[in-house]
Amino acid sequence: MTTEKAPRARLAIGEKSAKSAILRKAKNREALPKKTMMSCPVCAHENPDGVRFCVKCGWQLIQTAGGDTAGLSQAPEASPTIGEAAPAAREAALPTTALSHQNADTQEFAPQDFLILVVDDTVDNLVIISLHLQQSGYRVVTAGDGEEAIKVASLTNPDLILMDLSMPGLDGLGATRKIREHPTMRPVPVVAVTAFNTEGFKRAAHDAGIDGYITKPIDFERLNDLIRSLLPVTKNSDEGDTLGDE
Numbered sequence: 001m002t003t004e005k006a007p008r009a010r011l012a013i014g015e016k017s018a019k020s021a022i023l024r025k026a027k028n029r030e031a032l033p034k035k036t037m038m039s040c041p042v043c044a045h046e047n048p049d050g051v052r053f054c055v056k057c058g059w060q061l062i063q064t065a066g067g068d069t070a071g072l073s074q075a076p077e078a079s080p081t082i083g084e085a086a087p088a089a090r091e092a093a094l095p096t097t098a099l100s101h102q103n104a105d106t107q108e109f110a111p112q113d114f115l116i117l118v119v120d121d122t123v124d125n126l127v128i129i130s131l132h133l134q135q136s137g138y139r140v141v142t143a144g145d146g147e148e149a150i151k152v153a154s155l156t157n158p159d160l161i162l163m164d165l166s167m168p169g170l171d172g173l174g175a176t177r178k179i180r181e182h183p184t185m186r187p188v189p190v191v192a193v194t195a196f197n198t199e200g201f202k203r204a205a206h207d208a209g210i211d212g213y214i215t216k217p218i219d220f221e222r223l224n225d226l227i228r229s230l231l232p233v234t235k236n237s238d239e240g241d242t243l244g245d246e
Contacts, residue, residue, distance in 0.1 A: 109228065111137030113235040116227070117158035118142045119149040119175070120193070121167040125216075129162060129193070132220055138227075146170030150178055153185055160230055163210070165194040165201065173208040180209040189230040193218065 039046055116138050120126045123144075130140045141156050143149040147170045153161065161179070165172035172192060179185045191212040192205045202213055212226045 109231075109233050112139065114159040114231055115139045115141065115156060117149065117153055117156065117161045119144075119146070119161065119167075119172065120164040121145055122164075125164070125193075129218070132223075136224065146172060146175030146178075149175050150182075153179060153188070154182070157184070158188060159235065160227060161188055161190045162193045162214075163190050165192055165196060165205065173204055173210075176205075176208045176210055191223075191226060191230070193223075 116133055118126055118129050118133070118140060119142070120129070121144050126142050126144070130142060133140050141152055141158065143152045145167045149161070149163065150170075152158075163172040163176060170178075172194070176190050179188065179190065189211045190209065191214060192210045193214045193216065194201065195216045197215045205213055211230060214223050214226065
């Protein structure tokens with residue numbers, strides 16, 4: 001009789017200890033401060049506070065002056081997930097480049113005024129993306145890796161960079177960090193164009209200073225919208241570009 005009860009007693013004590021540990025962990029989780037989240041106005045995904053773009057759909061986000069909420073940066077007008085706001089509210093939510101689009105009634109966007117650098121280690125991707133941009137009216141230069149991207153960018157002064165993330169040698173994240181350290185290239189918008197769709201990659205891209213995120217296969221309509229939201233309506237007449245002078 002005693003030999004049968006002893007294991008059962010030890011088992012009961014072990015079960016109670018396990019339950020107590022689970023309850024303590026649950027209380028500790030409840031006591032932790034909750035992270036501030038912001039909802040994407042395009043796909044309604046909850047994003048960590050402070051990100052530049054939605055980690056699910058890649059749409060560019062902006063924060064209000066208080067830093068507690070986020071608006072969208074040139075979201076599609078026909079999107080069913082976006083409610084109709086008052087004109088003043090919509091204008092307040094848009095970044096400077098988007099506001100310039102709305103306020104420039106007498107100006108028209110001219111893609112041929114802008115130079116885009118496409119960076120990808122796969123030749124087929126370079127050709128497909130470059131042809132699409134050229135057909136849309138943009139001028140294009142290309143690079144096959146991160147090191148070449150920095151050299152080409154310093155020589156041509158692009159208005160926007162489409163950056164693949166996974167490349168041999170210096171990858172897209174490393175190249176973007178170096179661009180952000182360069183005194184003249186620092187303000188150039190960089191958009192990640194990559195096959196990686198994980199939240200970790202998107203967070204790493206944000207931390208490196210990337211302004212937008214597009215996944216492959218590319219939705220070219222969304223790419224066009226993102227490029228337009230990051231470029232001004234017109235390029236300043238005093239902005240020179242190396243290719244134009246050659």
